[in-house]
Amino acid sequence: MERFRRYAGDVALAVAVAAMLAVQAVRIADSWGGTYWVVDVVAGAAVCGTVLLRRRGPASTVLGLAVAAATVGAAAYAGLPREPSPAMALSLAVLAAAAVLRRPVRPALGTAGAAVAIIAASWLTGLASGSTAVPAIGALLLGVALAVALPLRLLAARRRATADAVRREERLELARELHDVVAHHVTGIVVTAQAAHIAARRDPALVDDALTDIETAGAEALTAIRRVVGLLRDAADAPSARTEDLRELVTRFAERGPTVRLTLPDGEPDAATSATVYRIVQEALTNVARHAPRATAVTVTVTRDRRGLTVEVTDDAAPARTRRHPGGYGLVGMRERVEALGGTLSAGPRTGAGWSVVATLPAQDPA
Template structure:
């Protein structure tokens, strides 16, 4: 879409330039041909930004030599200048520093050479060097902005990994403690009730398999965790979810909570923590960005093999400009948590207004039963 708009703008500039030159009785074919080539390179720059910028400068330089030899007004023309603006800015924004510096220096050298060698005043090259400097400044500004965005996103991911690393401590302790307790019980059973030893060993095997499965799901997100281990919070459950909703209720929309059957099996620690964080972050976003909503609903369901959590509000439709809410790093953190556990995550405006956050998390069969 962006290249299509850019191409249409270049085509309009070429047509206006050709009409203006023709009306003035000037030779327009060289300027239009040079501009068309440089603009085409600018539109297709994504394939190789460095090569496109270098070729665009070469075309402009050759056209300048031809124009001087033929006694024509000079190059680069208006359309070529626009194309070079895009090529220079794109190269400085996206290329590695050394290649970007080479392209920037080559453009400045070309414009300066034409300015000094041409008959005074050399208007095309004077304008060209000003536009090239503008392109470099714009490209550098966008490069720094991209760097800041990447740094902010990486910082959010790193914080989320470190939080998960702390929770992993409790996850390991939970499962391994169960293994140890059952192993101790097995020693007693072996002495007093040998006929029950096989059932006890089967329980140990199941607990060990659950521990390995849970650790593999969570560790996949902890590639860069290097924080010093700290004290992790206790694993939250349905009681903590109820308390969480009560804390938000009264500070914004009325919040309704729907939980699965209280007699259902407890959730694995890593899944319970993820559900708690999704609800917490979603309600926080509602309080910050949708205080005009009247009600919010938190629904947790536990069908066999899956646990789903959905948080919705009834804020006005997103067409109202004042009701648009930003997509921040909280959604990124929720998505990474859910996907690390093998689940799916979605968030966005609803068809009738409001905002919906929905996550589905797989639950081991031994827990679902």
Template sequence: MRFARTSTDVALGGVVLALLGYSAYQLATVWGPQYWILDTVAGAVVGVIALLRRHDQWRPAVAGLGIAFVTGLVAWTAGLPTEPGPAMAVGLAVLVGSGVATLPIAKAVAVAAGGLIVAVGSVLVGHSSGIGTVNVAGWLVAVVAGSAVRIRDVRRHAAAERIRQDERLELARELHDVVAHHISGIVLQAQGARIVGRRTPSQYDESLAGIEAAGADALAAMRRMVGLLRSDDVVPGPVRLDELRELVERFEDRGPAVELQLPATEPSWPPEVMITVCRVVQESLTNVARHAAHATTVTVHVAQLHHTVAVEVIDDAEPATRHQRAGYGLIGLRERVEALGGTLAAGPGPTGWAVSASVPLEPAR
């Protein structure tokens, strides 16, 4: 991303410099000595402002449009060549397009309106209809391009929100299942405590301690699940290793072979942890199917390391197929893992694409 931005800035700088040189030569040839100075200085300043716009789109746009307006007014009153010139028109197009694409709607409209005033003004009071046409065309391209980027971002945001709402509804069902699981255990222990109290009164306190511990576990699990609900991004799925094995088998029926490494016995992990582990595997395999069609083998490794569950999914796709796979699924998955106090990383690995997650078995205190 940084390389792409640098390349864009270098290209923009090159275009502005080339246009400044061309305009200066033409003005000096047609209009005479010193007529090129205003155009060159103002165009260079606006070009530099366009290159420095990265972290603040509003103030550079206002500054660039202000300089263009003043320059055009000076040129008109002094009988100088039409302004803004070609170099400044490119800088203004960049500033207006960036502003329309990223600024809040009111400021975006203000920037677009300011650019239109400058462009139309160059047509109405300028000495060259050709330069005025260049300014209007530059403004039109900037507004169209900026609007297209803005509409794309709005659609992406709307799609993400729809996905989040659907997943929040599914998590509500998961929350019911998790709490029901723990409450059932409390009820069974309470029934056992009644029997123990009648037969062996000395063990009654021990039974009550077990009920208390079960209640604390239920409360902790509920808090963790509510944390997931607040994280907005969750995906429903299996809650046992057998169902995880079935998921892998279904994937192998349509995709590459999977080298699956799981705990030897069914672990006693909290339900919300098991669900999240399965979601990591499911989303990773889905990404392999979508983006790594040439992969021949996928390694899925799930293990408990002390008080943490580690998950790793690696494919062996060729380098040509290694590209960013950070769709809505991985974004939501990372938020879900982090809501449980864990971490998730995804990116190119030694042989292909790798997704690794670490999920703590107990909530942070």
């Protein structure tokens, strides 16, 4: 359909220019006599031909502008009928509009500027002889074409920018989801495997329990990844992260790590807030398992007031050099999630010992 419309426009332009050239030839023959009309028809047809070939490359555009400029100069020098004629001006207008719509900025400005210069030169040469009607028609056609093409180009650029922003946000969301899911479960597998090595030296019988835990964590990781894939395929399949999911997360962590004390407010927040709370707690617990292996207790506190929710995750691990300057994608992902809801995030060492992650999430207006 797009190809049909494109070539239908070319056919319409060719028919319109042919009709205009025929009318111009008759009028010139009546008023000027002889074969003065030949130059007008040939030059007008040549410029129209370069317009029809514009998709083959910039050479046709340059050729069309050159023919038009040469014709205007020759007409003024030799005393021929004023150029560009309405037919040629229509072709120039289409050529300039097409460049503004499709070409990069510099070629588009160059083409439009050259077309304006050609019309202006015709106008200036016509002032000397008092004949400005033909340049006025050309200026009108070119002005209308550019007035239509420029807003369309700006609209297309805005749409591209919007699409790029949406794609970037989708990539960031995918990166956050994959990091949150994979890092959490894989960290659990690594910690369990490390514990299995220690247990094997003490009591080989404990290895079976560790292998069972690893198998369970691996199965959970596969399930979580499938949920992420489902989210990518259909947003309606997005996994929920309600209070029970958060309790289950904390329970799984406590089975393989330090004890966790969980405090939650009554009621359920909205879906976006609850999902963000879940990811904050998940990432914070993952960081405890990864960077604070000597932690003995973790506290997860979620409180609500009229301003919104506050999420705080703390541990009692001794200060470690690797935790003084937190980095990586986990903290970045947490901060992006929180800031997307208009909240703030802070993470750093506590006074004395331990680490603290605090996120404030403002109350969300009901949809």
